[in-house]
Amino acid sequence: MSFEKIPMSTPLVEMDGDEMTRVIWALIKDMLLSPYIDLNLEYYDLGLPHRDETGDQVTVDSANAAKKYGVAVKCATITPNAQRMDEYKLHEMWKSPNGTIRAIMDGTVFRAPILVKGITPYIPGWKKPITIARHAFGDIYKNTETIVPAGSKAEIVVTLPDGTQQRQTVHQFKESGGVFQGQFNVDASIESFARSCFNFALDTKQDIWFSAKDTISKKYDHRFKDIFQEIFDNEYAKKFAQAGIEYFYTLIDDAVARVVRSEGGFIWACKNYDGDVMSDMVATAFGSLGMMTSVLVAPDGACEYEAAHGTVTRHYYKHLKGEETSTNSIATLFAWTGALRKRGQLDGNDRLAGFADKLESAAVETIEAGIMTGDLAAMSTLPDIRKVNTQDFLLAIKERLEAKL
Numbered sequence: 414m415s416f417e418k419i420p421m422s423t424p425l426v427e428m429d430g431d432e433m434t435r436v437i438w439a440l441i442k443d444m445l446l447s448p449y450i451d452l453n454l455e456y457y458d459l460g461l462p463h464r465d466e467t468g469d470q471v472t473v474d475s476a477n478a479a480k481k482y483g484v485a486v487k488c489a490t491i492t493p494n495a496q497r498m499d500e501y502k503l504h505e506m507w508k509s510p511n512g513t514i515r516a517i518m519d520g521t522v523f524r525a526p527i528l529v530k531g532i533t534p535y536i537p538g539w540k541k542p543i544t545i546a547r548h549a550f551g552d553i554y555k556n557t558e559t560i561v562p563a564g565s566k567a568e569i570v571v572t573l574p575d576g577t578q579q580r581q582t583v584h585q586f587k588e589s590g591g592v593f594q595g596q597f598n599v600d601a602s603i604e605s606f607a608r609s610c611f612n613f614a615l616d617t618k619q620d621i622w623f624s625a626k627d628t629i630s631k632k633y634d635h636r637f638k639d640i641f642q643e644i645f646d647n648e649y650a651k652k653f654a655q656a657g658i659e660y661f662y663t664l665i666d667d668a669v670a671r672v673v674r675s676e677g678g679f680i681w682a683c684k685n686y687d688g689d690v691m692s693d694m695v696a697t698a699f700g701s702l703g704m705m706t707s708v709l710v711a712p713d714g715a716c717e718y719e720a721a722h723g724t725v726t727r728h729y730y731k732h733l734k735g736e737e738t739s740t741n742s743i744a745t746l747f748a749w750t751g752a753l754r755k756r757g758q759l760d761g762n763d764r765l766a767g768f769a770d771k772l773e774s775a776a777v778e779t780i781e782a783g784i785m786t787g788d789l790a791a792m793s794t795l796p797d798i799r800k801v802n803t804q805d806f807l808l809a810i811k812e813r814l815e816a817k818l
């Protein structure tokens with residue numbers, strides 16, 4: 414086939430990773446990208462051995478590169494625990510790379526499922542993806558809590574910059590002891606969250622909802638609501654009107670009811686805990702983890718694309734033993750297409766953005782033709798299904814891609 418490779422003017426930041434997803438990563442590049450694109454990549458190896466060799470500096474460098482160039486694509490990575498310390502003979506129990514990158518980019522994570530015919534969501538009314546944005550900072554995740562014996566008094570004390578103290582009694586424990594917790598958030602983080610959400614809504618031309626419990630939490634949750642509204646009114650209202658999309662705030666209870674009744678196609682911005690819980694609910698209701706994408710968006714618009722799932726360790730151990738695997742590469746592939754499309758849009762590179770579209774439709778059409786990996790085969794309602802191995806699935810996508818080029 415004579416195909417003139419697509420050039421790339423600006424580098425895309427590539428963050429390689431671990432285990433089965435590292436295997437898939439290389440296959441995607443070799444089979445579906447390198448033959449068609451003159452890849453301009455700035456490569457960072459976030460595989461655990463290299464993170465260990467560099468004292469995790471490579472993770473920091475990769476996040477700074479993502480900020481500099483504006484677009485990154487990341488492979489799933491191991492977050493070490495005690496067992497991994499032994500397995501990889503690590504010098505230290507390095508922190509979660511995603512946590513490090515998120516902190517440096519000050520970003521918000523948006524998770525969205527890829528829908529295909531034949532995989533019906535548990536809520537059959539959901540026709541379009543529901544994207545969840547989680548404010549991944551503060552609240553109970555940075556709490557201070559304690560067990561309180563009977564007869565104790567629990568208070569909140571705030572020491573102001575001038576040294577004066579504001580004191581409020583939370584509860585006077587009498588016959589029964591109990592539990593007590595303090596939590597916080599900061600305006601700057603809520604503001605970044607709001608801007609990331611509004612930018613992402615504009616980028617994807619979808620309505621955005623924000624929910625909290627302001628009726629009960631009249632200062633804490635209300636503050637979130639006010640910051641969102643103020644930033645929206647001052648910076649985004651006009652742009653939203655032009656784009657024909659909408660922002661509204663609603664009570665979390667109402668949001669849950671509306672989400673279930675909806676047909677999808679919007680972004681739901683959630684406080685930290687709500688986002689943690691609801692993203693698992695939405696992901697499960699849509700089907701397989703292998704179909705869930707994730708993008709970290711910084712308030713300045715820089716994006717890092719990845720799959721929501723991990724390194725699929727169980728499949729990797731099979732692969733190491735030489736056994737056949739049937740691992741779903743869709744979410745990882747869509748991380749690449751998301752990043753390439755974004756790079757194309759920023760650089761005015763229509764061929765690159767168009768290639769990403771074609772590759773995505775080739776992937777979806779492959780599954781809709783009944784060719785799929787084991788996780789999907791177990792769920793699909795299509796009449797004729799051919800379960801294929803990891804590599805053959807990518808080959809089937811490649812065939813359909815070539816027909817489109």
Ligand code: NAP
Pocket residue numbers: 488489490491492493511702703719720721722723724725726727728739740741742788
């Ligand atoms: P996981 O890698 O997401 O896999 C959990 C299970 O979900 C798999 O065993 C598999 O089920 C199924 N699954 C996930 N992705 C799949 C795919 N693409 N195709 C087919 N099946 C898929 O989670 P984990 O096993 O809890 O974590 C493994 C490692 O990943 C850990 O070291 C963790 O630190 C890391 N992790 C990284 C990230 C990230 O980088 N963003 C996120 C989460 C976890 P079956 O075994 O039943 O087939």
Ligand code: MG
Pocket residue numbers: 689690693
């Ligand atoms: Mg969760």
